[in-house]
Amino acid sequence: MLEKTEITLDELRHLISDRAIKGETVLLNMGPQHPSTHGVLRLLLELDGEVVVNCIPDIGYLHTGVEKNMEAKTYEKAAVMTDRLDYLNTIGNNLVYCLAIEELVDLDVPPRAQAIRVILTELHRIASHLVWLATHALDLAAMSVFLYCFRERELILDILEMCGGQRMMTTYFRPGGLWRDVPVEFEEAVRQFLRVFPARIAEYEALLTKNPLFLERTVGIGVLSTEDAIRWGVTGPILRASSVPHDLRKDEPYSGYELYDFDIPVETAGDTYVRYLVRMEEMRQSLRIVQQALDKLPYGPVRSNNRKFVPPPRSELGTSMEAVIHHFKLWTEGFPAPKEKVYVAVESPRGELGVYLEGDGGPKPYRVYWRTPSFANLQILPLISKGHLVADLVALIGTVDIVLGDVDR
């Protein structure tokens, strides 16, 4: 069966310059086991000395076939796999998948569930930005920031564990609402975090924002112009750092984001340094959203009462025959979705995270497509890395903020 055993230079000929053929430049492999590639990203670099002439990303090392697997599972059971895509934004993946199902079958979500969804999504956005900041700073040789960021991330993971029983892969959001209500300690834990965290952001900024070593490595590195950002379909903080004030939470509000007051940080320089500033400000804005959502958190049910899609609570099973039937039908067969298609997108920490969901009238999705921000944004790496040093490439991988699980799916 296998005919080819290796890629020849001829097949990559269109991606490298003539100088590489003449032997004036060097082709060098970076990754997939390089610590600064944030996972398993392989880059084939054409180098002139230390200057990057061409950069050819090679992805797919973490491909798990999630899209194919989801086609073989019922809508609700497939939700478990969504956590595994972008493992730093698991809650956001759950959210967009649930929103897509709710759009497809027209399912309502109670206000309390929506508010809790917003709180947890924003907390997880902070957690994701903390991992980005930690690893980005670590790549630029600022070890202590890494330790501080992981200390605060732990507080958020504790909150998730309190709600869903898991630190990372919670699958806490379900079609029609949440798995269960948050525990009583939840509010105090979040308030405690809100009290602690602003001072901690100031602490990180004291370490980095005016640090000459950090400025040297980031200012003017990897500049992305507004036109290029739009042409290359970049979204998220990278787009906002290139002076486009676009955020799906404002432009296409979902889950009640229109109820909260927050700003979209925008910068104009488009380099690595302002992308850092945008993400730092986003963490502050997320805190504002969490504060407001927590202050007006409504009481009530956390899951839709539509028994055709949402299984009944355990307590009803002993007394209601109808509940038993619904329970049995939903857990054996699942619920059918119409033969239609929807595309739903949310703002993940990295950009537009979208799900294209197509039903075929049965209980399993016919096609699930994940439009993941990491995959779309990584494409600009060759563009912004040209002419920079290999050492800067490390900063650029960090600033694009990729998660390889999200890239390869």
Added chain:
Amino acid sequence: MNEHIQAASEALKDRFAAQVMEFRDQTSLLIPPEHILAACRLLRDEFDFNMLRGQTAVDYWPEQEPRFHMIYLLYSLPRHLRLSLRAPLNGNNPSIPTVESIYPNANWHEREVFDMFGIRFEDHTDLRRIINPFDWVGHPLRKDYPLGYEEVQFSFNYDEIDRRKPYARE
């Protein structure tokens, strides 16, 4: 339907015989594949759909005409509107012109569709596999591609499964 999307779909209906489909306020237009390049150019230049947010395909196997739908998810940044184009493709080895000249980021999205569905993109600058290894056989997201488990052999179907089992052969 939003007025702007209404105008865009009317224009595409007149010029390229597009069919309009709507579901829950989301509009998608069915366009003959030979017009896809012109339709994208028209939408970008005259209707502000300046971003391609994603590209994918759906396999309707065993249906042959059309077997695939190629999907383009467009976004208008100034107006915050979405529109998706669908191009039906017939047969097992379909091809369609690339839209890389209009949206450069189609490069990777089309490579992914090529890798996963085996749809060829004419004039694509770098049509290689992207997710799967370069020596991979088959296109995993096609509906006639098995999910990858091993079928259990019993005495009544041993030979039948044995014949199509992928052993390493000479």
